[in-house]
Amino acid sequence: MPELAEVEFNRKQWNVGIGMQVLDIELHEHTRPLRGHAPGLLPKHLTGAKFLRSEARGKQMLLEFSGSIWLGIHLGMTGRLHVEPPGYKAQKHDHLLLRQSAQTLVFTDPRQFGRIRFHQGPTPPDWWTRIPPGINSPQFTKAKMESFLARHPRLALKAALLLQDGFPGIGNWMADETLWRAKIHPRLRARRLTSPQATALWKQLRFVCRLALRHIGPTYAEMPKHWFFHQRWTKGGQCPIHGEPLSRATIGGRTTAWCPKCQVLSSKAKMHFTSSARR
DNA sequence: TACTCTGTTGAATA
DNA sequence: TTATTCAACAGAGT
Secondary structure, eight states: OOSHHHHHHHHHHGGGGTTOBOOEEEEOSOOGGGTTSOTTHHHHHHTTOBEEEEEEETTEEEEEETTTEEEEEEOTTTOEEEEEOTTOOOOTTEEEEEEOSSOEEEEEOTTOOOEEEEEESSSOOHHHHTSOOOTTSTTOOHHHHHHHHHTSTTSBHHHHHTOTTTSTTOOHHHHHHHHHHHTOOTTOBGGGOOHHHHHHHHHHHHHHHHHHHHTOSSSSTTSOTTOTHHHHSSTTOBOTTTOOBOEEEEETTEEEEEOTTTSOOOHHHHHHHHHHHHO
16 A cells, blocks of 8 residues: 555554653564564553654654654555554554554554564664655755666666665555656666656656645545546556556566556667567 | 455565 | 565455
């Protein structure tokens, strides 16, 4: 589920608990989301601490508590944050419950690809400060994007867009939406991107991120109707521009949809692709 | 029932 | 160093 906008949506769910003390902690017996940490760590340090604030960067979240306590949350594929009544009883896939006087803050994750990290110290943890500037930030320049792509010359653009080191917060559907808008074939190798294509890619990345954040919600029902997104998974999906049936393939290990009419490989790039595929 | 698919990512291999 | 594959997991769909 979670890409940039959904991460932001989930983060805000817990905002009602900001400024309030954590009275008690409950953890699931499955400790996978806490991998790397001793199970007793959270109850020991978080009990009695006050929830101060939270922030999202890409798909990561960082929560700050009093006593120099930090909690990192990654939603994985099926994770979500929600708020329940104070007496809420933990359900099968609830992995972390923060009990507060007015409510219970709950992290639920059936597939357990999500992750909770603990950090204690005066400053945020290293893994957080190393996250590159967001795609909507002024620091995400076309030059930055191009120098990142230059480090992955043979990677298909679709696969490159999924690399969080270069495109924090971009996930499968945002990558497809962006490539469709930029009219770039998902299989185009990074080194074959022309300068006009790079400009289009950069602009559409920023556009898609900005719009997605504006439309955040529990579902994507409110997203503009003409978005590629809506056609992506539906059977018989068509290009919103001229109704061409979409092509689908696994690229970079992920199911990818594109319009064969809008997103064309140049004959040169195509030859390169087929010859390297034959090899 | 069995098999396939999934909004992720990071460890292991090539 | 970079690219690719696959496992971690649960549930829904065919």
